[in-house]
Amino acid sequence: MTEAVMLAPTRYVTVKLASQLIGLTVxxxxxxxxxxxxxxxxxxxxxxxxxxxxxxxxxxxxEKGTV
Incomplete structure (x- = not known):
């Protein structure tokens, strides 16, 4: 049986990784x-x-809805 691994990103991530995490394009x-x-x-x-x-x-x- 394979053990599940949970990963949590650090506070600061590259633009490329941020794109994948938050759903905006680079x-x-x-x-x-x-x-x-x-x-x-x-x-x-x-x-x-x-x-x-x-x-x-x-x-x-x-959360603030800042434009």
């Missing part, structure tokens, strides 16, 4: 960042040339 996420809809330090962070999406920040953004 392009949609990149657009939200470029237009300033998502704020650096709230919904995403930059580190070593990469963008990491803050899943808690995105969750709060969705």
């Amino acid at each position: 392009r949609a996420i990149e657009s939200k960042i470029a237009r300033g809809t998502w704020i650096e330090g709230r919904q995403f962070r930059r580190q070593d040339g990469n963008i990491y999406v803050d899943l808690r920040g995105v969750e709060q953004w969705v």
Whole structure:
């Protein structure tokens, strides 16, 4: 019998993984960042040339209904 494995993502994930987890395309996420809809330090962070999406920040953004 195979044992089930449960995985929980970390708070910060790549744009590609965030896309799969929250149901937005990579392009949609990149657009939200470029237009300033998502704020650096709230919904995403930059580190070593990469963008990491803050899943808690995105969750709060969705709950507030912020445009």
